Amino acid sequence: MKKWTYLWLPLLALAVGFLASSLTRQGMETIYPTWVKPALTPPEIVFPIVWTILYILMGLGLAMVLRQGGASAKPATIVWGVQLALNFVWTLVFFGAGKPLAAFFVLLLLWLAILVMIRSFRQFSTLAAVLQVPYLLWVTFAGYLNLAIFYLNR
Template sequence: MHGNWVLPIIVAGLAAIGVAVLGATITDLGPWYQSLEKPGWTPADPVFGIAWTLIFTLAAVAAVSTWRAAPSTRVSDTIIGLFALNGFLNVLWSLIFFRMQRPDWAFAELLLLWLSVGALVVFCGRYSRLASVALVPYLIWVTIAGALNWQVIELNGPFG
């Protein structure tokens, strides 16, 4: 449907950067986070930045690939909506976990985030195998983040 690569690449890249920057701005690794007991398998702090950079890059590739393969404007709009919802849920998790300091509520929200990534994998896979494969690391990472979030609750709760 879409013959031009430039606009979707720019839009997807800016959206990925916007979500990443907003999430990073909300994420506070200060005294509260440092004081939390974390499981021994918690990745080192720099791993999170590397992982999210890769995930957001792959998500932008998936978005462009799916959008370009979309057979109609309705499908294109659905793709944009699913990625927008996912970006919102991604930032919301950081807000709940780090700013509100509620890992318990963040875990509940993370289940919605995980479902949104799963929906992206399935929906995008209908139109682009590349997109579906590119989103799998995101699903794996959110699964790991969920296990880590749960362990933080177990080791430090109750909250609030």
Template sequence: MYKIDSTMPSWAPAVGLTLLPHVGGILGGLITRREVKTWYTTLVKPSWRPPNWAFAPVWTTLYTSMGYGSYLIYKELGGFTEDAVVPLGLYAGQLALNWAWTPIFFGAHKLGWGMIDLALLTGTTVLATVSWYPISKTAAYLMIPYIAWLSLASSLNYVIWRDNKDKSE
């Protein structure tokens, strides 16, 4: 297992782990930007859907919060140690599911599969948060807005799927 390296600058893990979630967000944004102007405009969407401009600042905030939370767990557990396998493994799993949603929903136009991904993502995120709580309450609390947003996203994905079954490839 990898423990904190004393030769590494103390700020490097904080910056790296805080920025890590943004990697998938930026790559997903490339897909979203293209599809939101074309395919997404053809979908029936609920009136309560947040405006398109709101998604970038919300996701930037959520990615930063979850990334910093992962750093707090990493720091508390002394790096990628045996004790970190479950809490950081669950975090990595939810991050992979998070990054997968955009190519599934926007890239492949698979609305139903997007719902399945979101259900797995939300469940994994809740498990990660619960596993973080005894290690760092602050880290766990940083995940609460993300869980709330995933609830909204799940509801939105469901309604879009329900109302556009004919447009889901």
């Protein structure tokens, strides 16, 4: 495996996040500010910083898995793609469509996909799996925020 994989996989994950953010910019600027948010909502500047770090960790984790597993890492690669797609869809549903309850159900699927990804990564690299734990924790916290926003704005 080429060392470039450690660059292009994080960039791919970042690009997916950037695309989702770009497609939902209007909702982020018009819908989201009108919602009542729970007390533990971080300042807005925190979100892009955390997501940038998490997307980089996602890409680095997959690069490690591919380096260790090669072709046998195909199932882990598929799970990585599924969780990234669910991450993308959540952004579209929550910010783009302004549907926090529907987004919460997508987030539950994302959370499960991250668990499966961590388990599949661990077969090839413990470090790759551990690098995904902050992502799981953040999505758990996002689940709290997501559900609280739904309840506060019914």
